[in-house]
Amino acid sequence: MFLSKRCQYAIRAMRFMASSDPNAVHQVRDIASAEGIPQPFLGSILHQLVKARLLRSFRGPVGGFQLIKSPEQIFIAEIVEAIDGLEELEACALLKEAQPQEVLCSLSARWREICRQVLDFYRTTNLAELVGEERGNLSPLIGGTCKALLHQAKEAHKDGT
Secondary structure, three states: OOOOHHHHHHHHHHHHHHHHOOOOOEOHHHHHHHHOOOHHHHHHHHHHHHHOOOEEEEOOOOOEEEEOOOHHHOEHHHHHHHHOOOHHHHHHHHOOOOOOHHHHOOOOHHHHHHHHHHHHHHHHOEHHHHHOOOOOOOOHHHHHHHHHHHHHHHHHHHHOO
């Protein structure tokens, strides 16, 4: 349910592009340097985002990557879908009580609600909202939400509900 390092890097790179100049063409080395992301790893991540039609790429010595849409039109869910996929989170959020008991053992009503909240957060939070946040491992907005939801999940698992 939580974001892979690859997905965290994708969000950080997209936030960097949105915050510095959303219309500029950004070179991989500049993004990698600013965000502390290994450059070869970041290059492959950005190409995934091009395939997902979130970025466009330009070849050549002054080439790089550019946001296709404005930061207000790019939602975290789109980035997560492109890198990690949302299938597991969506399946968790939609799980009904009629499912086999072995599936429900760790997915209580509270757990499903947490999945719904995370999914809703991803679907309603755009890059423009992240731009104003402080730089960090992700942003305090995402990091704080995930920490709170992780705490709720641990409590739900302890209670066995």
